[in-house]
Amino acid sequence: MSPSIIDETRIALGGIKDFARSFAQPNLRLGVTGLAHSGKTVFITALVHNLLHGGRLPLLSAYSGGRIARAYLEPQPDYELPRFDYESHVETLTSENRRWPDSTRRLSELRLTIEYRGQGLFSRDGVPRVLSIDILDYPGEWLLDLPLMQLSYAEWSAATLKTSRRAPRALLAKAFHDYLATVDPQARRDEMQAVKAAELFTAYLSRCRADDVALSTLPPGRFLMPGDLAGSPLLTFAPLNLAADATARRGSLFALMEKRYEAYVAHVVKPFFRDYFARLDRQIVLVDALSALNAGRDAVIDLRTALTEVLAVYRQGSSSWVSQILGRRIDRILFAATKADQLHHSSHNRLEAIMQAMLKEASARAEFQGALVDVSALAAIRATREAVVKQKGEELPCIVGVPEMSERIGSSVFDGETEAAVFPGDLPENPLQALKGNLEEQVRFVRFRPPVLKADAGLGVGSSFPHIRLDRVLEFLFGDRLT
Secondary structure (H helix, E strand, O other), rough: OOOOOOHHHHHHHHHHHHHHHHHHEEEEEEEEEEEEOOOOOOOOOHHHHHHHHHOOOOOOOHOOOEEEEEEEEEEEOOOOOOOHHHHHHHHHHHHOOOOOOOOOOOOOEEEEEEOOOOOOOOOOOOOOEEEEEEEEEOHHHOOOOOHHHHOOOOHHHHHHHHOOOOHHHHHHHHHHHHOOOOOOOOOOOHHHHHHHHHHHHHHHHHHHHHOOOOOOOOOHHOOOOOOHOOOOOOHHHOOOOOOOOOOOOEEEEHHHHHHHHHHHHHEEEEEHHHOOOOOOEEEEEOOHHHHHHHHHHHHHHHHHHHHHHHHOOOEOOOOOOOOOOOOOOEEEEEEOOOOHHOOOOOOOOHHHHHHHHHEEEEHHHHHHHHOOEEEEEOOOOOEEEEEEEEEEEEEEEEEEEEEEOOOOOOOOEEOOOOOOOEEEEEEOOOOOHHOOOOOOOOOOOOOOOOOOOOOOOOOEOOOOOOEHHHHHHHHHHHHHOOO
16 A cells, blocks of 8 residues: 555645745745654744744854844645644743643644845845745654555554564553454454454553653554544554454454555545655654653663654655655755753763664665755753752752652652752763663653743843754754755
């Protein structure tokens, strides 16, 4: 069930449409994704807010060089997509009861247009150039669905159940496994059996995503983010105990599940791939590596697997006018380890080294195909500052912020209003040690509330969010298009 000739034709037609649009106004389509709680909404909000309101972005060369005249929002080009609710997210982050915005649960889009002065012999003073950045926000769980286009239902069932029988998933999937043991896949189809299996399978996936487990490879993605598909037959299937080469008996439960799986791929996965994913120019994948490190070895291994699968599905390659017409290729991909503000700056490079180690083999394949791949530690909105605290004659490099009310360290319980100095520990110098997990005694990551924006000299009150390495990330993603 890989992309068909019809799919590829539609991709090409979409490419021709995008290419025609770019003549009227040059544009770049930027995909923003990540797995649960990685900070996609916060990243987009911070990106837009800093460019609209004059943030500190010294490593974005066009900005620090004074060549950006202004940035502003415009109506998005894809009328069928919801608009990314930028204004509401800013309000959520800056109100008196400030909090982090809700996670991404659907596709959305926002167009940010930048007027800038170009470089080089052919730039004319006083005539600004224009670049529109179409930001496509989508859940990373949907990204992990794309490999399903290559798998039959029986192959997917066999692979999914094999994975579910390994620790730590085996214990989490016990109720689902116990039910499957009572089900004969080749028996006459029974709708209630299909519903029960789907419910238990979804409960298992949900438990895998909990903070104390923090697993990442959990397709099908819509099972955890159903949206308007909740309760529909498209989500009423589950893997059965089958061999990868099994054939369904007509009228059986196997045949029913197979038909629904194929409908899910045809009506959910392929349209996302064809209409949106295959039209991207650049991509950032946000990764909550700290939660995986907190959860332990199994979560780290699963995250590594998920990232490899993510990179494998991208339509990678160098960009050219031919690829713009026949189907875009992503020529730059950045993997950003988010929430770097939960660490002292001395561990930021170590966090990047951990990401590089996770992506070593997969990124080598992407670069060979012509795509540039980079990693970065990132806090799109920095919620902490750094301080040194003396304890028993020892100086500890700490981070200071307002921990969320749900957080606790030892006997300390936070009220969600009072600042606290926290010693998060240090990531290991050798990234391979981190990939082995078991860092619980070395590091402790605490979640903080958003910062209170204060007057910033020359910028006005609350006009820019503090960040860590956001400017470096933006330079990689589109700095070359502002020359």
